[in-house]
Amino acid sequence: MRLVIAKCSVDYTGRLSAHLPLATRLLMLKSDGSLLIHSDGGSYKPLNWMSPPCTIRTEEPSAEETEAGVQELWRVAHSKTGDQLVVSIYHIEHDSSHNLGVDPGLQKMGAESHLQELMAEQIEMLGAGHTLVRREYMTAIGPVDILARDADGGAVAVEIKRRGEIDGVEQLTRYLELMNRDPGLRPVQGVFAAQEIKPQARTLAEDRGIRCVILDYDEMRGLDDGGSRLF
Template sequence: MRLVIAKCSVDYEGRLAAHLPLATRLLLVKADGSVLVHSDGGSYKPLNWMSPPCAMAEVAPDDLEADEGVTSVWVVRHAKSDDRLRIRLHEILHDSSHELGVDPGLVKDGVEAHLQSLLAEHITTLGEGYRLVRREYMTAIGPVDILCRDAAGAHVAVEIKRRGEIDGVEQLTRYLDLMNRDPHLLTAGPVRGVFAAQEIKPQARTLAADRGIRCVTLDYDALRGLDDVTGRLF
């Protein structure tokens, strides 16, 4: 990753146009090719960015830019569209590169990890006849929380979240796309998906339904055997 702190202005051209006037900003160039422009505020969101696939070139400023004090220009072009990010650097205050290595991925919090363990132990929560194949089933793009089989013997991939949002559905979609290309998993039909969480947002339910993914709301206390039936009216 390359980190540059510079006085710069930024223009985005393509499906939309946006301009950031001259100011001191943090520029990130990631190993995947993405370029992000950050200020010292606005929380985690960049002010502007270009996502991969894209390519960046450092070019000399034109005569007008040079007259305005620009010392170099970054031109970032998207590979699949006409979108273009033009960053005009007036002064570089810091420029360093760092090898971050392979990221191990997000480590689940205690509740998510415990939910996975409990659901694996009580896999019939998903339906009569379900049986566990294994937890943390590894794929080329990461581990699926639970791989199981339904009563008909078909494989089912289960993604578990404490709070189910659109990102989780997208994650499961990617797993399913990959797993449904593995003939060893298709002996009893296509791999289906279950998105399980303590709370599932309406937008996530809508997206899951559109992609043929079943949503299951998990009761943490019931899975732990702490559901107090005496305190209920029904």
């Protein structure tokens, strides 16, 4: 990756036109050919960019551009669309290249599979006397995440999401409808468990007699003692 801090102006032409007036910015040139232009603000979002496949060519400025103070031009052209990004460099304050190596990619913590595994190991989170029957209990339309039994032996179907929304409640409702046709299971209670449950989803779940449970991923992993918090 090449990092350049330069006083520059930027012009984009193609499906739309855009102009960035003269200012000091960070220019990021990545090994995949992309160019991103950042200001000192705006979080992660660049002011403008060109995604691969594209080519970058350095050009000499015209006499008129040189007289205006331009030292060099970067012309970035997209190989498929023909869109162009022209960076007029007036002054370079920093220019460095870095080999970052191969990135292993983002590893999401608290994925639904992790939450399901932890809840299966800590099934008592559902209440005293609950026991695990199995994970991924298959129905005619797909597997419900966990099938358990409560202290009285009643069947409990648990659907787990990272973020609980209405679609998840509808999914669990369909599972419950099928499972309650099985005389060996019915009546089946429903539990909708997630790290966060949207108010509309909670309202729908409670209206259908489905219990909602909030999951604390760190606490389930033993990294956070919820009982010792002040708030």
